[in-house]
Amino acid sequence: MAVKGGIEASDQDWADLLSKVTRDGFYGVSSTAIYCDFACPSRPPLRKNLRIFEVAEEAEAGGYRRCKRCAAPGVHARTGFYSR
Template identity: 40%
Template sequence: MATGSRPAEEQWNAIIRCDSDYDGQFFYAVQSTGIFCRPSCKSRPPKREHVRIFATCTEAIDGNFRPCKRCKPADVHSPDQEWIQRITDYIHRHCHEALTLDVLATVSHGSPYHLHRTFKRIQGRTPLEYIQDVRMDRARQLLADSGKTVADIGREVGLENSAYFITLFKKKTGLTPSSYRKLHDNSGT
Protein backbone atom coordinates (compact mmCIF):
# COMPACT_ATOMS: atom_id res chain seq x y z
CA MET A 1 0.00 0.00 0.00
CA ALA A 2 1.46 3.32 -1.03
CA THR A 3 1.44 6.03 1.61
CA GLY A 4 -1.40 8.46 0.98
CA SER A 5 -2.90 6.33 -1.81
CA ARG A 6 -6.56 6.32 -2.75
CA PRO A 7 -8.60 3.56 -1.10
CA ALA A 8 -8.94 0.18 -2.77
CA GLU A 9 -12.48 -1.13 -3.08
CA GLU A 10 -12.11 -3.36 0.01
CA GLN A 11 -10.77 -0.46 2.10
CA TRP A 12 -13.52 1.87 0.89
CA ASN A 13 -16.19 -0.70 1.78
CA ALA A 14 -14.64 -1.10 5.27
CA ILE A 15 -14.79 2.68 5.76
CA ILE A 16 -18.43 2.91 4.62
CA ARG A 17 -19.42 -0.05 6.86
CA CYS A 18 -17.38 1.26 9.84
CA ASP A 19 -15.85 -2.21 9.95
CA SER A 20 -13.78 -2.72 13.11
CA ASP A 21 -12.20 -5.87 11.63
CA TYR A 22 -9.97 -3.53 9.59
CA ASP A 23 -8.81 -1.45 12.57
CA GLY A 24 -5.03 -1.59 12.79
CA GLN A 25 -4.72 -2.72 9.17
CA PHE A 26 -4.90 0.82 7.80
CA PHE A 27 -5.99 4.36 8.63
CA TYR A 28 -7.85 6.73 6.37
CA ALA A 29 -7.40 10.47 6.15
CA VAL A 30 -9.84 13.00 4.71
CA GLN A 31 -8.11 15.77 2.78
CA SER A 32 -11.00 18.23 3.13
CA THR A 33 -10.92 18.07 6.96
CA GLY A 34 -7.24 17.27 7.64
CA ILE A 35 -8.28 14.44 9.99
CA PHE A 36 -7.42 10.73 9.97
CA CYS A 37 -9.51 7.90 11.43
CA ARG A 38 -9.75 4.19 12.03
CA PRO A 39 -11.90 2.27 9.54
CA SER A 40 -14.49 1.74 12.32
CA CYS A 41 -14.99 5.46 13.00
CA LYS A 42 -18.67 6.39 13.25
CA SER A 43 -18.18 9.85 11.76
CA ARG A 44 -20.07 10.90 8.65
CA PRO A 45 -18.79 9.05 5.56
CA PRO A 46 -16.39 11.21 3.54
CA LYS A 47 -16.37 11.66 -0.21
CA ARG A 48 -14.23 8.93 -1.70
CA GLU A 49 -12.15 11.36 -3.75
CA HIS A 50 -11.05 13.10 -0.52
CA VAL A 51 -9.84 9.89 1.18
CA ARG A 52 -6.20 8.84 1.44
CA ILE A 53 -5.00 5.56 2.98
CA PHE A 54 -2.08 5.18 5.40
CA ALA A 55 -0.57 2.04 6.92
CA THR A 56 0.22 3.66 10.30
CA CYS A 57 -0.75 6.60 12.49
CA THR A 58 2.76 7.96 12.11
CA GLU A 59 2.43 8.07 8.33
CA ALA A 60 -0.87 9.94 8.60
CA ILE A 61 0.60 12.44 11.07
CA ASP A 62 3.66 12.87 8.84
CA GLY A 63 1.19 13.60 6.01
CA ASN A 64 -0.07 16.58 8.08
CA PHE A 65 -3.30 14.97 9.28
CA ARG A 66 -4.41 15.09 12.91
CA PRO A 67 -6.08 12.23 14.80
CA CYS A 68 -9.88 12.13 14.97
CA LYS A 69 -11.28 13.09 18.37
CA ARG A 70 -14.10 10.57 18.01
CA CYS A 71 -12.25 7.33 17.22
CA LYS A 72 -8.83 8.37 18.64
CA PRO A 73 -6.70 6.40 16.16
CA ALA A 74 -3.43 7.44 17.84
CA ASP A 75 -4.53 5.74 21.09
CA VAL A 76 -4.42 2.26 19.62
CA HIS A 77 -2.85 -0.25 22.00
CA SER A 78 -0.98 -3.08 20.42
CA PRO A 79 -2.34 -6.59 20.83
CA ASP A 80 0.87 -7.45 22.70
CA GLN A 81 0.23 -4.67 25.25
CA GLU A 82 -3.33 -5.89 25.79
CA TRP A 83 -2.10 -9.49 26.13
CA ILE A 84 0.53 -8.54 28.69
CA GLN A 85 -2.02 -6.41 30.58
CA ARG A 86 -4.28 -9.48 30.90
CA ILE A 87 -1.29 -11.48 32.19
CA THR A 88 -0.33 -8.85 34.77
CA ASP A 89 -3.96 -8.70 35.92
CA TYR A 90 -3.88 -12.49 36.31
CA ILE A 91 -0.65 -12.27 38.31
CA HIS A 92 -2.18 -9.74 40.71
CA ARG A 93 -5.26 -11.92 41.24
CA HIS A 94 -3.29 -15.17 41.64
CA CYS A 95 0.06 -14.11 43.16
CA HIS A 96 -0.55 -16.43 46.11
CA GLU A 97 -0.57 -19.45 43.78
CA ALA A 98 2.35 -21.28 42.19
CA LEU A 99 3.05 -19.15 39.12
CA THR A 100 5.57 -20.31 36.58
CA LEU A 101 6.21 -19.26 33.02
CA ASP A 102 4.47 -22.44 31.86
CA VAL A 103 1.39 -21.68 33.98
CA LEU A 104 1.19 -18.11 32.65
CA ALA A 105 1.68 -19.30 29.07
CA THR A 106 -1.09 -21.87 29.48
CA VAL A 107 -3.64 -19.46 30.96
CA SER A 108 -2.79 -16.80 28.37
CA HIS A 109 -2.79 -19.20 25.40
CA GLY A 110 0.79 -18.49 24.35
CA SER A 111 4.17 -20.15 24.33
CA PRO A 112 6.52 -19.67 27.30
CA TYR A 113 9.27 -18.31 25.03
CA HIS A 114 7.04 -15.74 23.31
CA LEU A 115 5.45 -14.74 26.63
CA HIS A 116 8.84 -14.21 28.30
CA ARG A 117 10.24 -12.16 25.42
CA THR A 118 7.09 -10.04 24.93
CA PHE A 119 6.60 -9.49 28.67
CA LYS A 120 10.18 -8.27 29.10
CA ARG A 121 9.90 -5.94 26.09
CA ILE A 122 6.67 -4.34 27.34
CA GLN A 123 7.18 -4.42 31.13
CA GLY A 124 10.95 -3.94 31.20
CA ARG A 125 11.38 -6.98 33.42
CA THR A 126 10.79 -10.71 33.23
CA PRO A 127 7.54 -12.34 34.36
CA LEU A 128 9.40 -13.85 37.35
CA GLU A 129 10.72 -10.44 38.42
CA TYR A 130 7.22 -9.01 38.08
CA ILE A 131 5.70 -11.82 40.16
CA GLN A 132 8.35 -11.34 42.84
CA ASP A 133 7.69 -7.59 42.96
CA VAL A 134 3.93 -8.13 43.29
CA ARG A 135 4.50 -10.67 46.07
CA MET A 136 6.91 -8.40 47.93
CA ASP A 137 4.49 -5.45 47.71
CA ARG A 138 1.79 -7.66 49.19
CA ALA A 139 4.20 -8.95 51.86
CA ARG A 140 5.14 -5.39 52.89
CA GLN A 141 1.47 -4.56 53.24
CA LEU A 142 0.80 -7.67 55.34
CA LEU A 143 3.85 -7.07 57.54
CA ALA A 144 2.68 -3.53 58.25
CA ASP A 145 -1.02 -4.26 58.69
CA SER A 146 -1.26 -7.70 60.29
CA GLY A 147 0.10 -9.65 63.21
CA LYS A 148 0.62 -12.78 61.10
CA THR A 149 3.89 -14.66 61.40
CA VAL A 150 6.57 -14.26 58.76
CA ALA A 151 5.99 -17.87 57.65
CA ASP A 152 2.22 -17.26 57.32
CA ILE A 153 2.82 -14.13 55.26
CA GLY A 154 5.26 -16.03 53.04
CA ARG A 155 2.62 -18.69 52.40
CA GLU A 156 -0.05 -16.05 51.79
CA VAL A 157 2.01 -14.41 49.05
CA GLY A 158 2.74 -17.76 47.38
CA LEU A 159 6.15 -18.61 48.87
CA GLU A 160 5.81 -21.78 50.91
CA ASN A 161 9.52 -21.97 51.78
CA SER A 162 10.08 -19.50 54.64
CA ALA A 163 13.84 -19.31 54.12
CA TYR A 164 13.36 -18.45 50.44
CA PHE A 165 10.71 -15.85 51.34
CA ILE A 166 13.04 -14.18 53.88
CA THR A 167 15.98 -14.23 51.45
CA LEU A 168 13.92 -12.79 48.59
CA PHE A 169 12.35 -10.15 50.83
CA LYS A 170 15.80 -9.04 52.03
CA LYS A 171 17.12 -8.98 48.46
CA LYS A 172 14.21 -6.80 47.29
CA THR A 173 13.92 -4.45 50.29
CA GLY A 174 17.30 -4.56 52.02
CA LEU A 175 15.63 -5.72 55.25
CA THR A 176 14.46 -9.02 56.67
CA PRO A 177 10.69 -9.27 57.13
CA SER A 178 11.10 -8.97 60.92
CA SER A 179 13.32 -5.88 60.58
CA TYR A 180 10.85 -4.35 58.15
CA ARG A 181 7.99 -4.94 60.60
CA LYS A 182 9.97 -3.43 63.52
CA LEU A 183 10.94 -0.40 61.45
CA HIS A 184 7.34 0.09 60.38
CA ASP A 185 6.04 -0.30 63.96
CA ASN A 186 8.61 2.22 65.29
CA SER A 187 7.89 4.81 62.59
CA GLY A 188 4.35 5.32 63.82
CA THR A 189 2.86 5.02 60.34
Protein backbone atom coordinates in the same frame (compact mmCIF):
# COMPACT_ATOMS: atom_id res chain seq x y z
CA MET B 1 -0.28 23.49 5.18
CA ALA B 2 -1.57 21.13 2.49
CA VAL B 3 -1.93 17.50 3.45
CA LYS B 4 -0.15 14.84 1.44
CA GLY B 5 0.75 11.18 1.37
CA GLY B 6 -1.19 7.99 1.61
CA ILE B 7 -2.51 5.95 -1.26
CA GLU B 8 -5.73 6.09 -3.23
CA ALA B 9 -8.55 4.02 -1.75
CA SER B 10 -9.38 0.71 -3.40
CA ASP B 11 -12.92 -0.57 -3.77
CA GLN B 12 -12.31 -2.83 -0.74
CA ASP B 13 -11.07 0.13 1.36
CA TRP B 14 -14.21 2.07 0.45
CA ALA B 15 -16.48 -0.88 1.28
CA ASP B 16 -14.72 -1.40 4.65
CA LEU B 17 -15.10 2.28 5.52
CA LEU B 18 -18.81 2.31 4.69
CA SER B 19 -19.34 -0.90 6.71
CA LYS B 20 -17.34 0.45 9.69
CA VAL B 21 -15.15 -2.68 9.61
CA THR B 22 -12.52 -2.92 12.34
CA ARG B 23 -9.22 -3.46 10.52
CA ASP B 24 -5.61 -2.38 10.45
CA GLY B 25 -4.72 0.95 8.93
CA PHE B 26 -6.26 4.39 8.85
CA TYR B 27 -8.03 6.61 6.38
CA GLY B 28 -7.36 10.31 5.95
CA VAL B 29 -9.74 12.94 4.67
CA SER B 30 -7.85 15.49 2.60
CA SER B 31 -10.56 18.16 2.86
CA THR B 32 -10.41 18.22 6.68
CA ALA B 33 -6.83 16.98 7.28
CA ILE B 34 -8.12 14.40 9.79
CA TYR B 35 -7.34 10.67 9.92
CA CYS B 36 -9.51 7.97 11.48
CA ASP B 37 -9.81 4.26 12.23
CA PHE B 38 -11.94 2.37 9.72
CA ALA B 39 -14.54 1.75 12.46
CA CYS B 40 -14.85 5.47 13.33
CA PRO B 41 -18.46 6.49 14.08
CA SER B 42 -18.16 9.71 12.06
CA ARG B 43 -19.99 10.01 8.76
CA PRO B 44 -18.00 8.84 5.72
CA PRO B 45 -16.12 11.39 3.61
CA LEU B 46 -16.46 11.87 -0.10
CA ARG B 47 -14.45 9.15 -1.79
CA LYS B 48 -12.46 11.72 -3.80
CA ASN B 49 -11.09 13.10 -0.48
CA LEU B 50 -10.05 9.70 0.88
CA ARG B 51 -6.42 8.60 1.42
CA ILE B 52 -5.29 5.33 3.01
CA PHE B 53 -2.41 5.01 5.51
CA GLU B 54 -0.85 1.87 6.99
CA VAL B 55 0.28 3.56 10.23
CA ALA B 56 -0.70 6.69 12.15
CA GLU B 57 2.80 8.15 11.91
CA GLU B 58 2.53 8.19 8.12
CA ALA B 59 -0.70 10.20 8.29
CA GLU B 60 0.75 12.64 10.83
CA ALA B 61 3.87 13.12 8.69
CA GLY B 62 1.54 14.05 5.83
CA GLY B 63 -0.06 16.82 7.88
CA TYR B 64 -3.16 15.00 9.16
CA ARG B 65 -4.33 15.15 12.78
CA ARG B 66 -6.01 12.36 14.76
CA CYS B 67 -9.82 12.25 14.86
CA LYS B 68 -11.18 13.21 18.28
CA ARG B 69 -14.15 10.84 17.97
CA CYS B 70 -12.43 7.52 17.29
CA ALA B 71 -9.35 8.34 19.38
CA ALA B 72 -11.28 9.48 22.46
CA PRO B 73 -10.72 7.33 25.55
CA GLY B 74 -13.78 5.29 26.44
CA VAL B 75 -15.35 5.39 22.97
CA HIS B 76 -16.35 2.00 21.69
CA ALA B 77 -14.97 1.84 18.13
CA ARG B 78 -17.90 -0.17 16.73
CA THR B 79 -20.76 2.00 18.01
CA GLY B 80 -19.28 5.38 18.87
CA PHE B 81 -20.99 5.33 22.25
CA TYR B 82 -19.11 6.30 25.36
CA SER B 83 -18.57 3.54 27.90
CA ARG B 84 -18.87 4.35 31.57
